[in-house]
Amino acid sequence: MINGTVPGPPLWDRRLRFVLGKGGVGKSTVSAALGLAEARAGKRVLVIEVAGQHRVARLFGAAEVHGEQAVELAPGLSVVSIDPERATEEYLAGQLKVRPVVEMLTRSKAFHTFAAAAPGLPELVTVGKVWSLAIALDEEGAPAWDVLVVDCPATGHGVAMLETAANVEEMVGQGPIADQAARIHEVVSHPAATGIVVVARPEELAVSEAVEAVGILRADGLPVAATVLNGVRDARFAPEERDALAAVAATGSTAVRAAAEAALRHLGHEEDDAAYRERLADAGVPVLTLPEVVLRRFDVEALEVLAGHLAAGAGATAPAA
């Protein structure tokens, strides 16, 4: 970890982690790798997908997860997908306690129109469901999960989801929903229990969106624990080597030239990546980097590589530092 400190413990000591970022930066990959790293360390991990997504399950080659049951994808690592509509019904059932009233409500078109308009209701029930999973207990009365990783929707909607519990009181005024929102907000904004991870790729828009998101979240008092720069090329060539490579790229035989060109491209990427990393560090929170995984097929093997990388990083930045 470099440049920047945040209130609260390192990411690794926070039990509930929200993974955010622009579309296409690899949020699901990072969520899965974070989960896998912890599961390999013997923790019981639940990765939570929202908005009816099933990307993490697909990364493990598992069939889509339906229903409310968590499915174990690897030893110690389970996944569950929150469907906002079902979560809304479940939430109402919990609030109203009278099953026929809930059924009457969810069958009513007026209710669905209302639910679509009610500011933040789908986001609130989603975060509420995350919260109930976080406080769930196993048969022995111990917490069911040691670590929970939430694969959030793309930045704008993801930030809205995390802010929703804070805003809902203003929108809704008073009532059971507002009360619960206050309880949820307490957990989501708790820097010892919760950590938000903002993911970027070494690309212009992804990095500027991540920096912006960190600023917004911190201004809202939400606990950003780290940013992740995903897909970074390893440091392999030095600028002093450029001239020789360029000379060979201009004159060599086909294969020799191709290797020199590949090396020059790599060096260009390395320099770009370093600049993006610096910009990300300017957001003022620790930056974790994940290497670009060069495999013909991105599968569990690739996830293992990334998880190993994260675990090594966690060891190197143990709380003693």
Added chain:
Amino acid sequence: MIADLADRRLVVCAGAGGVGKTTVSAAVALRLARAGARTVVVTIDPARRLATALGMTGLADTPQRVPPRPVLGDGAGEMWALQLDARATFDRLVSRYAPDAEARERILGNRIYRHLSGTVAGAQEYMAVERLHELIDEGRFDRIVLDTPPAANALDFLDAPARITRFIEGRALRLLLRPAHAAGGLGWRLLHAGSSTVISVLERLTGAQLLRDVADFLADFEGMHQGFADRAKAVRTMLMSDDSAFLVVSAPEADPLAQALSLADRLRHDGFPFLGVVLNRVHPLPPGGLPRHDAMRDALTAADAPDPDDLAARAIATLAEDQVLGLRDLDAREFLRTALHGGQVVEIPAFTHEPVELSGIAEVAAALGP
């Protein structure tokens, strides 16, 4: 692919998030401008450097001309760009249909409306469609290229207008939130005391204020929703006609490819003029095999490289990785061609530097082929 856009007035670039839709949209617009058309590209959320390259300063909700540059050709064509401001577009739509100034102010100030026009899923998509309508009405441009908003699901773009107009219409909720008939009444009043169990249950959960706001909002939109629905329908008709073309942008990775395929299927199924897929950021397969280590080392020694032996090994390893990436993307292309069932596929190579300057856009534009 570009040749097939010759008589299309609207070009829509759709696809999953993070695949380079904005870049491809700008590149398509550049090609159309080069060919002599006055073209505007409607971007949603361009990277700041790209926005600057396109001559946009700040949040430019009105079209701004991209300064003439050699890459734009020397013909009669012009390239313009604008950045969609969903909120401002929605506000104009309200102003257009509000019966009077008072109603307009009431709606613009209603917190349900503010929420709806700002962050609600689908509002941006809906307003992109509305902005198309405005631009068509203005008649200033020969060609309009639309970059669709980032969404969790690329299909959201097609469904949002109907979903939001349905909500504004809100028939079911209207029946429950009956209007007060008092002369000059402030919109609708809730019927209380058991008149509707649904309402009383909702009220118990959320407090009465939220319901009252929803009721006021729907009351204020009374009489306006037809205009909204008509406009959304007019654009949909236009998008389904032969004046339009849909390009689906994808990256050679599993998730965006899956979304591209379902989007293509959906477009064809619903009768939209789907033209093909732009497969962006494809790593070309390097020509030939790997060089022998001694040949590489000797070439580097002749070029005065420091530690040529080690550098040769690293360079060869890098080329080997590029081969893996080339093969991976070849797999993606084959998968796409097999699964697409018709429609063109155009590939854009992965450039070393991200195309955020106009020169980079021009490179992508050239790669779009004839």
